[in-house]
Amino acid sequence: MIAVIGGAGYIGSHTVKYLIEQEEQVVVFDKLSTGHREFVPLNIPFIEGDLGNQDNLDNLFKSYPEIHTVIHFAAFANVGESVNHPAKYYQNNVVNTIRLLDTMIKYKVKNIVFSSTCATYGEPLFLPLTEDHPQNPINPYGKTKLMIEQTMEDYSVAYGLKYAALRYFNAAGASEDATIGEWHEPETHLIPLVLDVAIGRREYISVYGSDFDTPDGTCIRDYIHVIDLADAHYKAMNYLIEVNQNLKLNLGNGEGFTVLEIIHEVEKVTGKSIEKKIVDRRAGDPARLIGSSRKAEELIGWTPQYKLEQIIETAWGWHKEQFGKIINVPLSQ
Known part of the structure; x- marks a missing residue:
């Protein structure tokens, strides 16, 4: 059985859906601070719990002694908020994750797939970023993720923990059946914000800077579909089980798109x-x-x-399903 921590959140819920499709047994643990209970199928074991509560963690592993792997998504992930409220991030992302690792060791669960981030690299010295790029995060969010990567390395040496640290870039898109998708409050990611304009929930999209050294002057970012991320977590888990070696991997498309290119593609897909x-x-x-x-x-x-077109098509499908009825956007559009 696989314990998905934060399995009611955006990437977590898509991973749960993917694991179920692979006929894996899953239990979801989530405190629902940012996740959505309706994203988890009702027939899947669900524990509403907090990593900060040791009794909640003990209940998870006592109730499901067949757990062999943890996939850990539960973290605060707003860079700006991490700068203004670092204590919140160090407590939740670092202290609570160490509590999770300690509890895993206590119950002899030795495999963890960890949701890390490209933010651990900081300002890029070369592109494309590879795993041997120096890690020098420039904000508390990135620092918390790097701290856990380093902690897992030490736990591997001392306690035999096997880990995969997956450093991904901009997650985007939604399930193809439009049952789950990207739903943050407040929303900070580019693609859903542009889709908000397309569907009438926002009047315009702010483009931060048009004088960068790029073809059209706007920032270039690497976007990866959330289902591709789910697939990577599944493959990383199997690697840990079969090969018994740690992993540190980047997950991205290997190509970038400017902000204006994203906006243009949204216009193309939505007709707006x-x-x-x-x-x-x-x-x-x-x-x-x-x-x-x-x-x-x-x-x-x-x-x-x-x-990219498929990323935006699936995101648009979810956006219409979630918000279209409110503002009379035809779901078949």
């Missing part, structure tokens, strides 16, 4: 004109951020399957 406003750059925004996933292909046989 997107109002945009150019505003000042955000502090710390690099012009380009693209990752190499060659190591993931070599070690676990993973390559992303979804192209």
